[in-house]
Amino acid sequence: MSEYVLGLSCFYHDSAAALLRDGKVVAACQEERLSRKKHDAGFPSRAVKYVLREGGISPEQLDAVGFYDKPLLKFERMLSTYIATFPRSFGSFRKAMPVWMKEKLWVPSLIRRELRPYKGPILFAEHHMSHAASCFLVSPFEESAILTVDGVGEWATASFGVGKGTDITLFKEIRFPHSLGLLYSAFTYYLGFKVNSAEYKVMGLAPYGKPVHFDRIMSEMVHLNEDGSFKLDMKYFSYDYGLTMTNGLFSEFFGGPPRKPETWMTAREFDIAASVQKVCEEVVLRMVRYIHKETGLTNLSMAGGVALNCVANGRVIRETPMKNLFVQPAAGDAGGAVGVAHYIYNTLHKRPRTEGWTHAYLGPEYEDDEIAGYLDSRGIPHQALPRAELLRTTARLISEGNVIGWFQGRMEFGPRALGGRSILADPRDAKMRDTLNMKIKFREGFRPFAPSVLADKASEWFDIDCDSPYMLLVAQVREGKRTIPAVTHVDNSARLQTVTRDESPLYYDLITEFEKITGVPIVINTSFNVRGEP
Template identity: 40%
Template sequence: MTAILGLNFNHADASAALILDGKVVAAVAEERFGRRIKHDPSFPEHAIRSVLAIGGVSAKDIDFIAVPRDAQQNRLSKALYVLQNPWHGAQAAMEHLRRANAEKGTADRVADACGEAPGSLKAKVVNVEHHIAHIASAYYCSPFEGVTAGFSYDASGDFVSAMAARCEGSRIEVLDRVSLPHSLGFFYTACCQYIGFDGFGEEYKVMGLAPYGENTYAEFMRELVSSPDDGWFRLSPGWFGMHSGGVSGGTDERNAIVMGQHYTDKWLEKLGPPRKRGDELTQRERDIARSCQVRFEDVAMDCFQKLHDRVRSNQIAYAGGCALNGVANARLLRDTPFENVYLQPAASDDGLCIGAAMWAWHNVAGRSERFYMKHAYWGPEYSDSLMRKAAEAAGFPVHRLSPEELPDAAARLIRAGLVIGWYQGRSEWGPRALGNRSIVADPTRHDIKDLINAKIKRRELFRPFAPTIVRHEVNKYFEQDVFSPFMMHVVKVRPEWREQLPGITHVDGTGRLQSIERETNPLYFDLIEAFGRQSGIPIVLNTSFNENEPIVDTPEQAVACFVRTGLDAICLGNYVIAKPEHEALVREACKAQEVAAG
């Protein structure tokens, strides 16, 4: 047996994955444990212990520890940047040295996390360039055979912001890199910060706000970022301030990730003062969001077209933080020659641990066996006894159903207007709740979005909720027949269904689609089909099971979220509990006897 532990640490979205004989066994982000801070950058000791426990192996069984960072790569680009930008370059160099020093002794840090003595592990540490690890996370987990285009784009990693590749068999051939300071990720983040979303990882808010605006700043956005004929993209000098302060992956006194300001004072001369967090959103911010999103899409589509021209394949596997832009992902299928796409569920930096480990399997262990990631359920699960204990601790009557009875009972509750927590099986890998740590509701209710925001999520009202639908019904309700099991595509709801699906239809008529097959999650599939039988529409509203925190992990966290928020009921494994005002409805739906305490 070959055991490979993949790690991402020293910047946001620390994570760990375990690969046994070329197959993903477990993967989880550190934010789900420990401090429970979104995008936690700390060494993933809890995640390491979790994936090893799931795989049933010890730290001493590990053959390779794969890390998605290679300080030896792109030295020329780094040197040129320092020469051309002495002050900012010095800041970048110091950050580079900090990370390199922090990665020394990785094997001993793993040993310490697992209670083993320093120097006791046999594992060899393998460093993989950041964007190669991103591409590997998609390509090596894809079903594709033959020549495949590979692409990665984000803010930066190993001094590169994008990479194009030709993939075939076990080989990833790098065709080109885009070096800093040019970065589509930095461009999008600068717009995000200017609008007032200055927390790490809030770019999705720009995507949600964009449909409320007009493309009135198109000329300005074209000035900021160009698509040259002889390259991929370029940022105009003087407009962006990356490497101008702040420690990437560092945290402040609130344990929030620290970021430097990505825009310069030139933006103020052009647009006026930036919006401060908490201020009212005006039409200006909506228009900036729209103009930013349009320009991002246009440049990204130009990159994908250039990639297709070089690789000449109709299939593409891609990743990176920018690959979470579901609007652009759907447009890729509409407006480029690529017909078959694959994205794994953790396309951002949390997915690097899987990419680095898979790269080590194929390129260090020298193996050719491929693995196809069909589902996202790679996190921990908890026993029936723990779920019962957590349910009983809530202090409400507890009802137990069989797995066969649960979907119909839950569907009746949803159809009756209840918003329920759906906690089942192994947790999802990546930032999306995909049917095991979800909050689900009736998408046909006109008040459901406001209800969930007011009672549970307490988030910006412009942000949409997602639809989950059984795969064979997608074409009936959506204009693009996209298979999107990991909720990676934002597509148009067919006009005739928009009024009937107000809970999941955004202001521009779109929905962030999750389409699922029964084989990957039978219980969730059965819930959606049961709801379809009762409502006539096989779609549920799906949002993450949390309240301004990482998605719940343990049964205790799920119950705590249920108790402190306006959630009406929770299906915790086979156990159903509800707030007192809904108890009669739950009794009727469950048709089960109250479980005796103890």
Template identity: 50%
Template sequence: AQEERFSRVKHDAAFPTQAIGYCLQEAGVTLDDVDYISFFEKPLIKFERLLETYLASAPSGFSSFRIAMPLWIKDKLFQKDKLIRLLKPFSEQPKSIEGKLLFSEHHQSHAASAFYPSPFEEAVVLTVDGVGEWATASVSVGRGTSLEPRRELHWPHSLGLLYSAFTYYLGFKVNSGEYKVMGLAPYGEPEFAQLILDNLIDVKPDGSFWLDQSYFNYVTGLTMTNPRFEALFGQPRRLPEAPLTQFHMNVAASIQAVTEEVMMRICTDLARTYATPNLCLAGGVALNCVANGKLHRAGLFDNIWIQPAAGDAGGAVGAAYQAYHGHLDQPRRRVDGRRDSMKSALLGPAYSHPDIVQRLRAEGAVFKTLGEKDLIRTAAESLAQGKVVG
């Protein structure tokens, strides 16, 4: 389970001390029993991208450079040393940690998280997100324990960052509020979809694309969009607490429609290119369940399997799978085309009824205990009344 499930801090960026401790406890082992520790991306290659980007755009982007570089030099660049230091409390043999560390490329981790736990012996694997080291989307072919990269799209051309730019423009938090844009879309009409396709993104028949960077600020700036982007749509960026209007709903519907169109073109080309009935998906864009539903209904593939933790949280899962199958060449569990090896997405600790009651009482919460039948009836009645049930 993610660290946020233990710390109760949404998108907790702290080192996952509690999550690691839980996993070791659940498995009944210590870190000294673990053979390899795999990290989900390669920081040095990512740093190379940042340097090349700033160098190519200099002197533009100095404000962003001035903020990013101290963080990288102090913390992110020496990820290996940081991992060793933070993992030491879990080990009685801390000197052994360095020899256990492996690093997987970002999109390779996503691809591994999608293919290896899937129920398929063979599949084409599509990963789409904001950006990893250089890649923003990748296609791989999985067969048995082999996962072979075939092609990539590279920074700064990114479907995930395009969606995040609209998340920012609509007043939501980037890398957090994208689901709100997806949820807002059904209330609008995609009246700006063609405007987006004509100006912001050039989509080829095979789904590959190019973004016009003159409308964006994410490469070297401190924001996602710029005044030219706002001028294109005729309204300034919505402030986070400002009312949502029909205009905002239509903008959300438009970027959702464009995202679905790009994903459809990519997958249509994949179905035509690769002779397999199976598709696996991962990466942040694969969290867009509306686009996923459209792919499913299109019938391009007989079977689609999507990593439940499709975002970067699932990168940890993929890094472990990549180490086990890719690095160590260990066999997969028996696959039958029906049951995946993740068993379920209900990961993390389970709590008994008495534990829950005790915790609620300790917090001074107001609650009522219901039997299963009463619980189902109450939930159904609440939903029928338009209430939100959690």
């Protein structure tokens, strides 16, 4: 009989559910994609229903349920921080307590209520163990160094570890309030963007500026040690006690108040973004070099929100002794659902691992007649084409400057559209970037678009010699190949997805058709969501 483990993450941001059958992920989905509430943090009721349906089981057939962190430890951290920073913390304390009292402290009974009539065990893994398991246990590596970096879990904000077979040892951690993720979020807040959501905008903004504040930040704000550990000078920050991320001293440090959201940006904001991005990269590089020195390993598995910083990841591959990098595509907290499920099945129950992930298409899929029914109900004209014709026609339409909605197969797990639910366009057209930003996505004009490139052609076009299947690496566009302005950022970099035929045959064949017409094995790939939507 098969063994089923359900993993859950929720109550902070990006809640999700994942189901394993005999150690292989059957389905994983973020609640926001089903509830249409961006970063939905509530209990993932819809996602649970979906993954159980995909597995063909009901709750009582589950053998174990895992939760991705330890709420009591987190509560302890919050209480001790509030006490240490009282009375400044009172406002934040008053705001946080009702939610804790109402649901966060009662996670087991809430899970039981939602999963009725399930009566089996509910197990809890530490937040960074869930992140570590989410990358290492689904990686292609039998043995690997592990680095998890995020805002904060219970106490840890970064963990260094080793995975071997089904065992994971986390041998060192950095603890709250010293946090690379929260440092980045603090700058995100100061630059007028949404914390826990728009950090990637700061990364996109960075190449427009110069890291002129880097030295000052590293000498006064961030005290970095040789082993990648660091302490923040907390006098500049208020996230440990207040309702904002930074305080007056931080504003003084940069010579002005935080930027008001939606106002103009100037060279000043670009330079600040470039500076914090460089800080982030240098800290991550220092951590990775230290783990390599300690373990001698050249495989690295990464997760945690900071692992979504694909510019830093690109430097890890180019500038450290690590030879192979696996980043969990849902590196943020959603991935914790997959992590805790694998931790229970492989590490606690000591069951052997199945083969590593080769794709992230783990979400819902729709049948042709369901799609036709939906389009009919909205009065949208449609036509079904045989495979070869669909590919030829779509490739031609893209090459003629049309913007195509590409909805095929299962939905991606993780924040990136990877050719399952994507908007596609021609990367050769410089104006395409503005068209997409202004008319289709309604988002800021500075944001670059990402290319999907045939994996076997990637190194011809980009300075990269490994795969980037989840769009989590940035590489330079090669000098003779700067004919794809719509996906080339101001610093000639691109955040690319390499596509193989094994992972995604239909998408691969579409890009091949596009290449036949244009000589370019690349399309623009951006997600369906417009600004502010999941």
